Amino acid sequence: MATMLTPEEKEANALHPDLLLVERVKAGDLSAFEQLMRQYDRQIFRIALHITQNREDAEDIVQDTFFKAFQKVNQFQGNSKFYTWLVRIAVNESLMRLRKRRSQKTVSMDDEIQTEEGSIPRDFADWMPNPEQNYNQAELADILRKTIKGLPPGFRTVFALRDIDGLSTEETAQALGLSVPAVKSRLLRARLQLRERLSRYFRVPTGEHAS
Amino acid sequence: MNCTEFLANLTDYFDAKTAATLRVELERHMGGCSHCHVTVDTTRQTIEVYRNNELFELPESIRTQLHQAVLKKCANLKRKKAHTA
Numbered sequence: 298m299a300t301m302l303t304p305e306e307k308e309a310n311a312l313h314p315d316l317l318l319v320e321r322v323k324a325g326d327l328s329a330f331e332q333l334m335r336q337y338d339r340q341i342f343r344i345a346l347h348i349t350q351n352r353e354d355a356e357d358i359v360q361d362t363f364f365k366a367f368q369k370v371n372q373f374q375g376n377s378k379f380y381t382w383l384v385r386i387a388v389n390e391s392l393m394r395l396r397k398r399r400s401q402k403t404v405s406m407d408d409e410i411q412t413e414e415g416s417i418p419r420d421f422a423d424w425m426p427n428p429e430q431n432y433n434q435a436e437l438a439d440i441l442r443k444t445i446k447g448l449p450p451g452f453r454t455v456f457a458l459r460d461i462d463g464l465s466t467e468e469t470a471q472a473l474g475l476s477v478p479a480v481k482s483r484l485l486r487a488r489l490q491l492r493e494r495l496s497r498y499f500r501v502p503t504g505e506h507a508s
Numbered sequence: 509m510n511c512t513e514f515l516a517n518l519t520d521y522f523d524a525k526t527a528a529t530l531r532v533e534l535e536r537h538m539g540g541c542s543h544c545h546v547t548v549d550t551t552r553q554t555i556e557v558y559r560n561n562e563l564f565e566l567p568e569s570i571r572t573q574l575h576q577a578v579l580k581k582c583a584n585l586k587r588k589k590a591h592t593a
């Protein structure tokens with residue numbers, strides 16, 4: 298199989314071991330595919346969860362993403378990283394599921410209400426704690442989770458991929474099919490919204506500046 | 509440097525991609541502008557707390573189940589393709 302590769306492909310293989318596994322998958326090797334799943338399932342799960350905010354959906358998305366990747370593996374040209382290609386499938390699956398949920402008639406208490414500027418969780422006002430209070434890390438994390446959940450999906454997705462999942466701005470753009478400036482502008486808007494909603498919880502002692 | 513310019517460079521700043529001279533300017537602006545300082549600080553702390561407290565682990569048993577389910581579908585697909593080929 299290796300002898301069928303062009304010099305360019307050989308060079309790419311030298312750069313990233315995934316590509317060798319992908320070549321084996323293209324030839325129908327399921328054990329190579331299992332290896333790729335083992336390598337990336339947790340990241341894909343996290344991304345799906347960040348976007349959908351629903352564990353069950355995220356588990357389904359892991360399944361659907363990998364099966365789709367297997368079906369379409371011949372379309373993978375190796376000009377991006379396999380992981381980025383996978384993330385792009387996962388993001389599409391996640392957004393599709395989000396849309397499906399939105400169009401369903403039953404609205405749970407966790408559902409978001411769309412507003413001009415985005416959306417806020419239905420019960421936002423109820424759980425909004427007193428900012429004067431001191432929070433431990435777990436409490437803060439819970440507040441953050443709810444706040445991030447309240448961001449519009451477009452902002453939440455770039456923020457999650459870039460800032461939480463650690464993709465570079467370029468990889469985020471590739472995964473979302475957006476331009477780099479578009480990613481940067483969404484990121485900025487996501488950050489400003491988070492600042493609006495969260496800065497009260499992160500009181501910086503006066504006179505102290507970020508180093 | 510004004511706030512708009514500062515915010516436009518924020519992503520690169522977080523990436524530590526900015527040139528040293530620009531970095532100095534950004535930090536000078538942040539030192540004198542509480543709005544931008546709070547924005548940077550909130551983002552940084554949000555990322556940190558969120559990353560440290562993720563409840564997003566996928567249990568090993570569920571991973572195995574997911575893999576098996578996917579592999580089964582893949583094997584079926586392979587079989588179908590072999591038949592039609």
Ligand SMILES: [Zn+2]
Pocket residue numbers: 510511514537541542543544545
């Ligand atoms: Zn400023």
